[in-house]
Amino acid sequence: MKLNIALLAGDGIGPEVINEAVKVSDAIAKKFNHEITWTPALTGACAIDAVGVPYPDETHEVCMAADAVLFGAIGHPKYDNDPSAPVRPEQGLLLMRKKLGLFANVRPTFTFPSLIDNSPLKRERIEGTDLVFLRELTGGIYFGEKGRKDNGETAFDNCVYTRAEVQRLAKKGFELAMTRSKKLCCVDKANVLETSRLWRETVQAMEKDYPEVTVSYEFVDAVAMRLVQWPNSYDVLITENLFGDILTDEASVISGSMGLMPSASVGEHTSLYEPIHGSYPQATGLNIANPLATILSAAMMFEDAFGLKDEAEAIRAVVNKSLEQGIVTEDLAAKGTKAYKTSEVGDWLVANL
Amino acid sequence: MKLNIALLAGDGIGPEVINEAVKVSDAIAKKFNHEITWTPALTGACAIDAVGVPYPDETHEVCMAADAVLFGAIGHPKYDNDPSAPVRPEQGLLLMRKKLGLFANVRPTFTFPSLIDNSPLKRERIEGTDLVFLRELTGGIYFGEKGRKDNGETAFDNCVYTRAEVQRLAKKGFELAMTRSKKLCCVDKANVLETSRLWRETVQAMEKDYPEVTVSYEFVDAVAMRLVQWPNSYDVLITENLFGDILTDEASVISGSMGLMPSASVGEHTSLYEPIHGSYPQATGLNIANPLATILSAAMMFEDAFGLKDEAEAIRAVVNKSLEQGIVTEDLAAKGTKAYKTSEVGDWLVANL
Ligand SMILES: CC(C)[C@H](C(=O)O)[C@@H](O)C(=O)O
Numbered sequence: 207m208k209l210n211i212a213l214l215a216g217d218g219i220g221p222e223v224i225n226e227a228v229k230v231s232d233a234i235a236k237k238f239n240h241e242i243t244w245t246p247a248l249t250g251a252c253a254i255d256a257v258g259v260p261y262p263d264e265t266h267e268v269c270m271a272a273d274a275v276l277f278g279a280i281g282h283p284k285y286d287n288d289p290s291a292p293v294r295p296e297q298g299l300l301l302m303r304k305k306l307g308l309f310a311n312v313r314p315t316f317t318f319p320s321l322i323d324n325s326p327l328k329r330e331r332i333e334g335t336d337l338v339f340l341r342e343l344t345g346g347i348y349f350g351e352k353g354r355k356d357n358g359e360t361a362f363d364n365c366v367y368t369r370a371e372v373q374r375l376a377k378k379g380f381e382l383a384m385t386r387s388k389k390l391c392c393v394d395k396a397n398v399l400e401t402s403r404l405w406r407e408t409v410q411a412m413e414k415d416y417p418e419v420t421v422s423y424e425f426v427d428a429v430a431m432r433l434v435q436w437p438n439s440y441d442v443l444i445t446e447n448l449f450g451d452i453l454t455d456e457a458s459v460i461s462g463s464m465g466l467m468p469s470a471s472v473g474e475h476t477s478l479y480e481p482i483h484g485s486y487p488q489a490t491g492l493n494i495a496n497p498l499a500t501i502l503s504a505a506m507m508f509e510d511a512f513g514l515k516d517e518a519e520a521i522r523a524v525v526n527k528s529l530e531q532g533i534v535t536e537d538l539a540a541k542g543t544k545a546y547k548t549s550e551v552g553d554w555l556v557a558n559l
Numbered sequence: 560m561k562l563n564i565a566l567l568a569g570d571g572i573g574p575e576v577i578n579e580a581v582k583v584s585d586a587i588a589k590k591f592n593h594e595i596t597w598t599p600a601l602t603g604a605c606a607i608d609a610v611g612v613p614y615p616d617e618t619h620e621v622c623m624a625a626d627a628v629l630f631g632a633i634g635h636p637k638y639d640n641d642p643s644a645p646v647r648p649e650q651g652l653l654l655m656r657k658k659l660g661l662f663a664n665v666r667p668t669f670t671f672p673s674l675i676d677n678s679p680l681k682r683e684r685i686e687g688t689d690l691v692f693l694r695e696l697t698g699g700i701y702f703g704e705k706g707r708k709d710n711g712e713t714a715f716d717n718c719v720y721t722r723a724e725v726q727r728l729a730k731k732g733f734e735l736a737m738t739r740s741k742k743l744c745c746v747d748k749a750n751v752l753e754t755s756r757l758w759r760e761t762v763q764a765m766e767k768d769y770p771e772v773t774v775s776y777e778f779v780d781a782v783a784m785r786l787v788q789w790p791n792s793y794d795v796l797i798t799e800n801l802f803g804d805i806l807t808d809e810a811s812v813i814s815g816s817m818g819l820m821p822s823a824s825v826g827e828h829t830s831l832y833e834p835i836h837g838s839y840p841q842a843t844g845l846n847i848a849n850p851l852a853t854i855l856s857a858a859m860m861f862e863d864a865f866g867l868k869d870e871a872e873a874i875r876a877v878v879n880k881s882l883e884q885g886i887v888t889e890d891l892a893a894k895g896t897k898a899y900k901t902s903e904v905g906d907w908l909v910a911n912l
C-alpha cells in the first residue's frame with residue numbers, strides 16, 4: 207500500500223519525537239511491504255519565524271493532499287507570556303482544526319500494567335481504566351464571536367452550537383460505543399446552558415438509532431469528580447469543545463502515563479494524529495523526550511486512517527515490550543536504572559519489531 | 560452578641576444536616592454568651608412544591624434582613640431528568656446568588672490527617688494540601704444572554720465579563736492571599752477566550768497594589784491536571800464562574816473529605832454558608848448523612864460573618880476530636896467499626912464542646 211503522510215513536526219521536542227515515529231513507521235512499512243512518502247511542512251512557532259503565520263497555506267495544501275497527518279507539538283516560550291499577542295502558535299492549531307474540518311478529537315486514556323504505580327491515584331482506583339473522550343473540536347466558545355465593548359471594559363465570548371454539529375460528533379460517539387462496551391456518557395451542563403440543552407436533546411433523539419447503546423447524561427462538574435474517583439467506571443464520553451479541553455487533560459494525568467497517550471483528530475478531510483503532550487521547550491535538543499506517545503499515535507494512524515490493524519498491533523506490542531524491559535526515557539526510568547535517550551528508544555523499537 | 564441568621568434547609572438531607580449545625584451553633588452561642596435568632600425560609604424543590612418558585616420573594620426578604628444565611632442543599636430527583644423544565648431548583652440557586660449579590664464563592668480544600676487515606680490520591684500527593692478557590696459566582700456564561708435561533712436548530716450562550724466584575728473578585732483574592740502564603744494563581748484560558756484576556760490583564764494591572772503577592776497565570780486545562788498531580792502546590796486560586804464550577808468540584812474529591820468541605824458565598828449583601836455536598840436524595844430521612852460539612856460551614860460563618868474566631872475554633876476543635884475518636888457517620892466509619900447516626904454525631908459534638 208502507498209501511504210502518503212504529511213509530517214508536521216512543530217516546535218520544541220516535536221522534531222525529536224516525530225523523528226522516532228518516522229523511524230518506527232518506516233520499519234513497519236518495510237516489514238509489511240508498504241511504501242510511505244513523508245511530506246514535511248511547517249506549523250507553530252517555527253512557521254511564524256519562517257513565514258510569519260503559524261499555519262501557512264502551503265502547509266494546509268500539504269495536509270489536504272495527504273492521506274494522514276502526523277503531528278508533533280507546537281508552542282514556544284517566546285510566545286507564552288502574552289496571550290493577547292497578535293500572532294501565536296495556538297492560532298495555527300485552531301486554524302488547522304477549522305480548515306481541515308477536524309471536528310472530533312479522539313482522546314483515549316488507558317493504563318499500562320507496568321506503569322500503574324506512576325499514577326497519582328491509588329492502584330485500586332486506576333486499574334482497568336480504559337476510556338475514550340470524543341471532544342468536539344471546531345465549534346463552541348472557541349470559534350464563536352468574541353470581542354470587547356464599552357471601550358474595552360467589557361469582554362465577551364459567544365458559545366454557539368448547531369444541531370448538525372452535535373449530531374456528527376454524537377454519531378461518532380455512538381459508533382465508537384458500538385465497537386466497545388456499548389456505554390456512552392454525554393457530558394454537559396444542561397442545568398445551566400442552552401447549548402448543553404441542545405446537546406442533550408440531540409443525543410436523546412439519536413438513542414433510538416442505537417438501541418444497544420446505554421446512554422448516560424452527566425454534568426461536567428460531576429464528571430470532573432468521578433474521573434478522579436472512579437475513572438474505570440467510564441467508557442466512551444462525548445462532550446463539547448471547552449469541557450473536552452479541561453476533562454481530557456484531567457483524564458490524561460490520572461493514568462500516570464501521560465507521556466504515552468496518543469490522540470487523533472478526525473472529520474471532513476485528512477485525519478491528524480498527535481501525542482497529547484506539549485512541545486516541552488526546556489528539553490529541546492537534549493534527546494531526552496519520551497517518543498512513545500508519538501509512536502503510539504502513528505499506530506492509531508495505521509489502524510484508523512489506513513485500516514492496517516496488524517501494523518498497529520505490531521507497534522503496540524513492541525512498545526509494551528520496551529516498557530516491560532525498561533527501555534525507557536528518563537521520565538519513566540525507575541530510580542537507579544538506566545534512562546535511555548529518545549533516539550535509543552526508537553532504535554531499540556526498530557531492532558525489536 | 561445578637562446573631563440574626565436565616566436558615567435555608569432546602570431539600571433531601573438538607574434539613575437533617577442543618578438541624579445538627581443549629582444544635583452545635585446554639586451550644587456555642589450559649590457557651591460564649593451570644594443570642595441566635597434563626598429564621599427559617601423555603602428554597603429549592605420544597606419551595607417549588609409549596610409556592611411554585613424555587614427562591615420566593617419572602618425567602619429573599621428573610622435573607623436580606625439577616626446577618627448571615629446558613630444553607631443546606633437543594634435538588635430533588637423529580638426535577639433531575641429534564642434540565643429544560645420551566646421551573647427547576649437550580650434556578651432558585653442562581654436567582655439567590657444574583658439577588659444577594661454573592662459574587663465570590665469561597666471553596667477551601669484541605670485535608671484532615673485522620674482522613675488522608677480516604678483520598679483517591681496517594682498519601683504523598685495529597686498530604687499538606689490546603690488551598691482555596693475564589694470562584695466568581697454572578698457573571699460569565701451562567702448569566703449571559705442564552706437562547707435559540709434558526710427554529711431551535713442553533714443554541715447559544717454568551718459569556719460576558721466587565722473589568723469591574725473581575726476587579727472585585729480579584730481584590731478578594733489578593734486580600735485572601737495576603738492572609739495566607741501570599742501566592743495567587745489566576746486561572747483562565749487566555750490563549751483562546753477574550754473574557755480570559757480581560758481577566759488576565761485586569762489581574763496583572765492589580766499586581767502593583769499588592770507587591771508582596773506572587774501571582775501566577777495558568778490555563779484552566781493545566782490546572783485541571785496539576786490539581787490531581789500536585790494539589791499541595793496551590794494556595795489561593797481565582798477564576799471565573801464556569802471554570803470554578805468544574806475545578807472546585809474536582810478539587811473537592813482529591814482530599815478524600817468531600818463530605819466535610821464547607822463553603823461561603825460573599826458579596827454585596829448578606830453572606831451565605833453551605834456544605835459543598837448536594838441534597839443526597841437517596842439518604843433523605845435516614846439519619847445517616849454526614850453533618851460535618853454543614854457544621855464546619857457554621858464555623859466559617861462565626862469567623863467570617865461575625866468575626867467570632869474563638870467560637871469557630873471551638874467548633875473545628877471538637878470536629879477534629881470526633882474524627883480522631885471515630886464518632887462519624889457511615890461514609891467515614893472504618894470497616895468493622897460503629898457508624899453513628901447524623902443526630903448522634905451532633906449530640907456528641909454538643910456534649911464535647
Ligand atoms: C493550545 C490550546 C489552544 C489547545 C486547546 O485549548 O484546544 C490545547 O489546550 C489542546 O487541548 O489542544
Ligand SMILES: CC(C)[C@H](C(=O)O)[C@@H](O)C(=O)O
Binds near residue numbers: 804
Ligand atoms: C446546581 C448548579 C447550577 C450549580 C452551579 O453550576 O453553580 C452547582 O453545580 C454549584 O456548583 O453550586
